[in-house]
Amino acid sequence: MSSEQTSFERKIEQEIAVEPKDWMPDGYRKTLVRQIGQHAHSEVVGMLPEANWLTRAPSLRRKAVLLAKIQDEAGHGLYLYSAAETLGGERHDLYEKMLTGEMKYSSIFNYPTLSWADVGVVGWLVDGAAIVNQVALCRTSYGPYARAMVRICKEESFHQRQGYEACRALADGSEDQKAMLQDSINRWWWPALMMFGPNDSESPNSAKSMAWKIKRVSNDDLRQKFVDNTVHQVLALGMTIPDPDLKWNEETGHYEFGEINWDEFNQVIHGHGICNHERLKDKRDAWEAGAWVREAAVAYSKKQMECAA
Numbered sequence: 001m002s003s004e005q006t007s008f009e010r011k012i013e014q015e016i017a018v019e020p021k022d023w024m025p026d027g028y029r030k031t032l033v034r035q036i037g038q039h040a041h042s043e044v045v046g047m048l049p050e051a052n053w054l055t056r057a058p059s060l061r062r063k064a065v066l067l068a069k070i071q072d073e074a075g076h077g078l079y080l081y082s083a084a085e086t087l088g089g090e091r092h093d094l095y096e097k098m099l100t101g102e103m104k105y106s107s108i109f110n111y112p113t114l115s116w117a118d119v120g121v122v123g124w125l126v127d128g129a130a131i132v133n134q135v136a137l138c139r140t141s142y143g144p145y146a147r148a149m150v151r152i153c154k155e156e157s158f159h160q161r162q163g164y165e166a167c168r169a170l171a172d173g174s175e176d177q178k179a180m181l182q183d184s185i186n187r188w189w190w191p192a193l194m195m196f197g198p199n200d201s202e203s204p205n206s207a208k209s210m211a212w213k214i215k216r217v218s219n220d221d222l223r224q225k226f227v228d229n230t231v232h233q234v235l236a237l238g239m240t241i242p243d244p245d246l247k248w249n250e251e252t253g254h255y256e257f258g259e260i261n262w263d264e265f266n267q268v269i270h271g272h273g274i275c276n277h278e279r280l281k282d283k284r285d286a287w288e289a290g291a292w293v294r295e296a297a298v299a300y301s302k303k304q305m306e307c308a309a
């Protein structure tokens, strides 16, 4: 084993952050560019479902809160694209690979936001699931990714709380509002569980990611933590969970839950979900509409460099 490999292995073993200038195995770099790039794509595509309700928010306060959340997501995407760039993952190249479908983004964003309740439920359940995943990633072995996670998690907590508060208002509202909230939970509960990825036994990336301490907790363990955290929140709203197999296991201290529809999951992550085409069309249109801004910025920076020379 080369001295570089030995040094890398020691860093991983001793939980010393791997930094951009450190030697790292090609596979480690490739896995990180894949995961961080797809994480960034998830953030920027994740803006779309909620933006759909910006002009229809029920009050100025709700509109301002939703606007702040959407802007945060854009910032999370930029942090993560910057983290990917420290590994040589060039932003435009990653973005292009998302637009062509070569790279993924989180399945959850391929479901439609059909009511205002969805905006609350997405903030509460989707960002709640993201927090469970991202808190674990604060301990990921790659330094820039871990540091981006620490900052992102602080903002995710606001996202999750504002979503739950919006749901609380509906749960305390009219019968129609309660029904709208329950319908939303019924539609988003299982897609939220799918956010954590396939079962560990079906995950082609987990073994390596865990060995390199990129992934610190397995898909199934994170999913279980989310279910255990969230069931009592649903019940506190006076709502029910769309899973007849859900039950508390006193022995294990965890909730048991039903089987995820993995056919649906695989359909969605391979481009055949309800909103996949719409999401990528929106992103493609935005990319093309923004070309002049990128060209102007490049022209300006070139001019600046010429003047400085």
Ligand code: 3HC
Residues within 6 Å of the ligand: 034, 035, 038, 039, 042, 043, 046, 073, 076, 104, 105, 106, 107, 108, 126, 127, 130, 133, 156, 194, 195, 196, 197, 198, 202, 203, 204, 205, 206, 209, 215, 219, 269
């Ligand atoms: N959606 C889309 N693709 C998914 C997926 C999902 N929910 N879960 C898994 N996949 C893909 C993986 O990307 C992989 O495909 P690839 O090899 O082509 O990349 C394949 O399914 C097999 O899955 P694995 O479990 O083997 O892959 P990973 O080891 O990468 O684990 C993961 C998947 C748990 C999502 C991991 O990549 C991860 O933790 N990513 C960082 C967190 C993240 O991306 N979260 C997405 C939501 S971000 C968000 O919600 C923002 C919030 O502010 C709203």
